[in-house]
Amino acid sequence: MGADTQSRRHASGAGSLTFLAVPDDAIRRVGILTEVAAIEKNLDYELPSEFVGPTSVGSRVRVPLHGRSVKGWIVSDASNADSQHDVKKVKASLGFGPPPEVIDLARWAAWRWASQPARFLSSASPETIVRSLPTPPRFEPSEAPTSPLGVLGIECARDLNPSVIRVGPVMDPFDILLGMVKELLDDSTLPKSLLVLVPGKGYSRRLVARLSRRGVPAVDLADGWPAARAGWPVVVGTRSACFAPVPHLAGILILDGEDSRFFSEGAPTWNVIDMARQRSLEAKAPCVVVSSTPTALVMNGATLRELDQTTESAHWPRVEVVDLREEDPRSGMLSSRLIEMSRAALDAESSEVAVACIVNRKGRARLVACRRCSEIARCENCESSCVLDEKLECPRCGTSRPVICRSCGATAMKLLRLGTAQLAVELQALLGVNVKEITATSGPDALKGARALVGTEAILSRVRHAKLVALLDFDHHLLAPRAGAEISALTLIGRAGRLVGGRTRPESGAVLIQTRLLDHPVVVAAEHGDPHLVVDADVDLRRQLHLPPFGSLARLKGPGALEYATLLEAKGCQSAPLGETEFLVQAKSTTALSDCLAGTPRPKAGVRVGVDPESV
Incomplete structure (x- = not known):
């Protein structure tokens, strides 16, 4: 901005x-x-x-x-x-x-x-016709919070430059919110509203209820549009709440700023961070992002505030790592250590769900591994996972190499396949308890009677507590062929940690990581509860490749993609084909690309434009 x-x-x-x-x-x-x-x-x-x-x-x-x-x-x-x-x-x-x-x-x-x-x-705009507005309540905030997070909230509320507060993933950011409420809404001569953005609807409802119990008038935008338009003191909502109709903005607080749900991959593509910062800039109001693994986009142009390393590390989960290269190949993803820890969790946890096992989204992703030593086939240039054709091809940077294992020199490879349904059946047989499969399409009663779960990341939105969360094949996340894969993988560990609790609490559980890459920076960062190496590497990589936010790009799709890419090239952009009807166009800055797109009429053949999508 x-x-x-x-x-x-x-x-x-x-x-x-x-x-x-x-x-x-x-x-x-x-x-x-x-x-x-x-x-x-x-x-x-x-x-x-x-x-x-x-x-x-x-x-x-x-x-x-x-x-x-x-x-x-x-x-x-x-x-x-x-x-x-x-x-x-x-x-x-x-x-x-x-x-x-x-x-x-x-x-x-x-x-x-x-x-x-x-x-x-x-x-x-509201979903229904709103012809009258309620009168916003007047209230006096209670005493300012004195906790370290509360003090950080007050400091950030006084700073009109974008701020980022880095916290451990299991740390409660509520005092940050209370500090901003006290600083921005106390003794205000004009009714103002603090806008709070969260990644999920359930989170929004819980936060409104919690504020109300503390005497802070708050409304969920999902069912409180008239109150927000009238100027309610605190308005909470999900991604679209960036456009909440508050008439006088006091400030914006974004919780879990690294969450992918803050990106819209539909038409149009857009993200909450840029939108919120632009709105706060226009209103001359503070914009604060709270994140455990702040991405390059979150960090761009912002002031970082953090607690001491000991406190931050204590609010990361306890992590155990299983080396899949040493496991019996016949056991697949269900390692002996996983079964051992699952049985211990079932004995120790009296709640309904004790074990949650997460596999790659939709259970259809593939990795190529050596048949002899189980080493994952990775690109020599960018370390992304390769796909197997006549050669080993890198889908991220296009590099290819012969089908030879870099570790042992073998030429025989195997495809690793995962499936949530089959894993649930096998885990139930091994544990002797009811195991349910959970995906994004699972119904509201899917958890009923389950003691253990197997499924996609949807589990993390359905379950509030577990004794053990296992990431069954973490390499799919570490080696995903897209920029930002590493920080997304670390974010996944943080989200899993919220179910088990911080590492210093004796009653907390653990996050089990199954991988073949024990020395990967993400695994090391998770074990030590120190994300800064991964966060800094994400910033450096994007800066070197001129990826957002250090450059700007657009994905063109449709029969008119080639024609439109040619027109944009004539105005100084660079383009690269991704397929017969798909191109990637890149410019040195957001302003340069947006000006080119705004000043170049789209071809009649039709083309869909996605600017700075998350999945690049």
């Missing part, structure tokens, strides 16, 4: 306009941005004399357009338009919409991620 990015904002022409005040005898005209994404310009409409409803900038209306009725937002005052110009009338009011600041934010986001403002304004 900064002046360079700020200068590229697309002004809506409604910066200080609140209500449209025009003489009674004048033609009341307004500029409308419709929900039709293909139409980005404002269209003039007349407010009829019988119009009833809010006329503030951001208010929602229904208007006629090309023979049909569409929704839209009031974005400007068009009262000074040519009175001889024939305009159509607004058909109806649809109640309150987002405030002017969010209209501006949507226009900036449309430029930043090569999309249309209407797509973002839809996220900022």
